[in-house]
Amino acid sequence: MLNSEKIGNEFYQNLGMLFYAVAMVDKHVRPAEVTRLRKYVRQHWLDLDGFEDEFHTDAAYQIEIVFDWLDGEEKDGEAYFNEFKEFYKDHPEKFPPKVKDLIVETAESIAKSYAGKNKSEMLIIFRLKQLFTH
Template sequence: MNKINTPEIVFYQKLGELFYAVAAADRVVREAEYKVLSTLVEEEWKQMDDYQDQFGADAVYQIAIVFEWFDYERMDAEDCLTGFSNYYKKHKKLFSVKRKQLILRTIDKIANSFRGTNKSELIMITKLKMLFNTN
């Protein structure tokens, strides 16, 4: 594993912010959404990169840490989407086609984890897809 510096860890933190925004779009983050995110971090995101944070932990766990923290703080979903969007616009080079595909797959699975995708989640997913399709 490679040790990474703070700017690279921020990438994972911003993903946690985005995934929280989708889960909280309907103002309630459900246990099913936590479980899906946890499974995806373990089974798919850990395979994406091979980095450690400054404590020697897999840096990809920043996704779940931020997701849980934002839920604890009851952050506003729209503010979180805006925060992610601003980050994306400034750091597009970090978002390869493969990473974008995994991000979209992750948000789709989070949104579908509890009774299917609702209107609020669908709007947020659409906004993200539009963001990814702009140059």
């Protein structure tokens, strides 16, 4: 696998971790949050670039695959937010303004999908926005 393909897959896998952290921040991943994530992947993330995984599937599906796997683990999302943060710091070139905007939009949509944003969801989105501005 070429290094750029590896980084492309890692990019989407880290997004899966981030979006799981947003959904899990209140200690529960709700079906509405999963539905919203899938909708965003199909409507926005699949068209972002031409990266494919080793199975010649759009690499953006890695977002869903990782999210689903982590949901089965039922662990706290804070560690996954931190992993995303490290990936972001190591690969800032993968995050032009358009991508950052889509990440924040997706995270906010997931947070709002079940009874609006609660305090813990607002806080993690605030931390994400801070990360992108520093």
